[in-house]
Amino acid sequence: xxxxxxxxDGIRGTVGQAPITPDFVLRLxxxxxxxxxxxxxxxxxLIGKDTRISxxxxxxxxxxxxxxxxxxxxxxxxxxxPGVAYLTRAQxxxxxxxxxxSHNPFADNGIKFFSAQGTKLxxxxxxxVEAALAEDPVWVDSATLGKARRLDDAAGRYIEFCxxxxxxDLTLKGLTIVVDAAHGAAYxxxxxxxxxxxxxxxxxxxxxxxxxINRDVGATxxxxxxxxxxANRADYGIALDGDADRLQLVDAQGRLFNGDEVLYLLVSExxxxxxxxxxxxxxxxxxxxxxxALRARGVDFVRARVGDRYVLEALETKGWLLGGEGSGxxxxxxxxxxxxxxxxxxxxxxxxVHSGKSIAELLQGVALFPQVLLNVKLRPGQDxxxxxxxxxxVRAVEAELGxxxxxxxxxxxxxxxxxxxxxxxxxxxxxxxxxxxxxxVRAG
Numbered sequence: 001x002x003x004x005x006x007x008x009d010g011i012r013g014t015v016g017q018a019p020i021t022p023d024f025v026l027r028l029x030x031x032x033x034x035x036x037x038x039x040x041x042x043x044x045x046l047i048g049k050d051t052r053i054s055x056x057x058x059x060x061x062x063x064x065x066x067x068x069x070x071x072x073x074x075x076x077x078x079x080x081x082p083g084v085a086y087l088t089r090a091q092x093x094x095x096x097x098x099x100x101x102s103h104n105p106f107a108d109n110g111i112k113f114f115s116a117q118g119t120k121l122x123x124x125x126x127x128x129v130e131a132a133l134a135e136d137p138v139w140v141d142s143a144t145l146g147k148a149r150r151l152d153d154a155a156g157r158y159i160e161f162c163x164x165x166x167x168x169d170l171t172l173k174g175l176t177i178v179v180d181a182a183h184g185a186a187y188x189x190x191x192x193x194x195x196x197x198x199x200x201x202x203x204x205x206x207x208x209x210x211x212x213i214n215r216d217v218g219a220t221x222x223x224x225x226x227x228x229x230x231a232n233r234a235d236y237g238i239a240l241d242g243d244a245d246r247l248q249l250v251d252a253q254g255r256l257f258n259g260d261e262v263l264y265l266l267v268s269e270x271x272x273x274x275x276x277x278x279x280x281x282x283x284x285x286x287x288x289x290x291x292x293a294l295r296a297r298g299v300d301f302v303r304a305r306v307g308d309r310y311v312l313e314a315l316e317t318k319g320w321l322l323g324g325e326g327s328g329x330x331x332x333x334x335x336x337x338x339x340x341x342x343x344x345x346x347x348x349x350x351x352x353v354h355s356g357k358s359i360a361e362l363l364q365g366v367a368l369f370p371q372v373l374l375n376v377k378l379r380p381g382q383d384x385x386x387x388x389x390x391x392x393x394v395r396a397v398e399a400e401l402g403x404x405x406x407x408x409x410x411x412x413x414x415x416x417x418x419x420x421x422x423x424x425x426x427x428x429x430x431x432x433x434x435x436x437x438x439x440x441v442r443a444g
Contacts (some may be wrong), residue, residue: 096118
């Protein structure tokens with residue numbers, strides 16, 4: 001059975017269009033509730049959301065759907081996705097639910113779920129929910145209906161959890177930090193976390209109006225952060241996305257650091273503390289320079305499919321702790337069960353404060369390779385997998401690059417496109433090789 005509604009990170013779409021409509025979301029919660037009650041007589045779910053105006057409507061629909069299946073609901077209000085994951089575990093809830101479309105514009109929204117352990121749920125669970133959606137609803141009787149309540153100070157509890165991941169022997173006093181919450185779920189908590197650890201905080205992107213989430217601010221629009229860091233002569237800048245599970249970092253010179261560099265820094269910081277780091281997980285898109293730098297330090301490296309859930313699966317299989325994506329999703333499983341932009345930022349700042357070095361100084365041994373990505377349109381019915389010219393061109397390019405570069409060709413999951421990526425130490429070479437491969441695709 002294939003999934004009809006669930007994508008790589010829950011269910012997402014444009015509000016008012018299937019499946020992000022109040023009637024479907026009510027049915028979804030009812031179906032999830034029925035699945036939960038197969039193993040638990042009286043489940044409790046937590047519901048958090050970002051700042052989109054549609055969150056009110058979807059929250060009400062979820063609450064009604066869960067209550068109709070005999071499931072109790074605890075409403076958290078606006079809270080980062082990793083905050084919902086943390087509280088689900090801390091409150092011993094049966095399930096955590098997040099209403100968010102992450103880095104998408106305000107007109108989109110989505111629903112994603114966390115297990116009682118605060119982790120993403122497996123495909124098998126999603127298939128069970130989709131099977132329940134295909135069945136007629138079974139409303140519980142009045143005496144069995146679920147109840148709803150709000151959790152007081154959900155944000156405060158999450159703030160304390162974030163602070164607990166920062167070394168108790170260190171402080172952020174003396175640092176000026178620009179914090180950009182993308183007018184999203186972390187608009188209240190993010191400035192407080194850094195302020196309460198001693199930093200002078202300059203907040204931008206912390207005035208949501210329901211319509212401005214991710215608009216020209218946040219991790220997907222780091223130019224606003226760079227300008228603010230320079231204008232305020234700040235030491236660092238931290239930009240989160242709409243649900244605060246990923247980040248971008250900027251130093252005092254306005255240099256932007258991506259998730260690949262941060263992953264290397266997290267590994268390096270632990271090695272400097274004398275900790276054992278047997279390996280780290282990236283994705284198919286992780287810059288090759290990071291892989292080579294890690295291996296040079298005796299740290300194994302494996303690549304997962306693109307998507308934080310696949311990074312997590314690889315970490316669990318290997319029994320490792322650190323992984324991430326260039327987009328800024330970082331996992332430190334000894335700190336949290338899921339990707340957390342705030343906690344990742346604190347780990348970087350801890351490394352800087354502890355070492356007395358800047359981010360750039362800590363990354364001196366890593367110079368990212370140029371990556372050239374071309375989107376090549378496929379003709380209707382074109383099967384690129386049988387393109388002999390492309391296979392021969394790939395072999396030739398890989399032979400030319402040797403150990404100093406790599407090729408990645410993968411189809412888009414949403415459009416008739418083939419994504420051709422070439423990575424090399426030299427940008428001119430990367431461009432030339434990528435164009436050669438793109439021409440081979442078009443000729444096939």
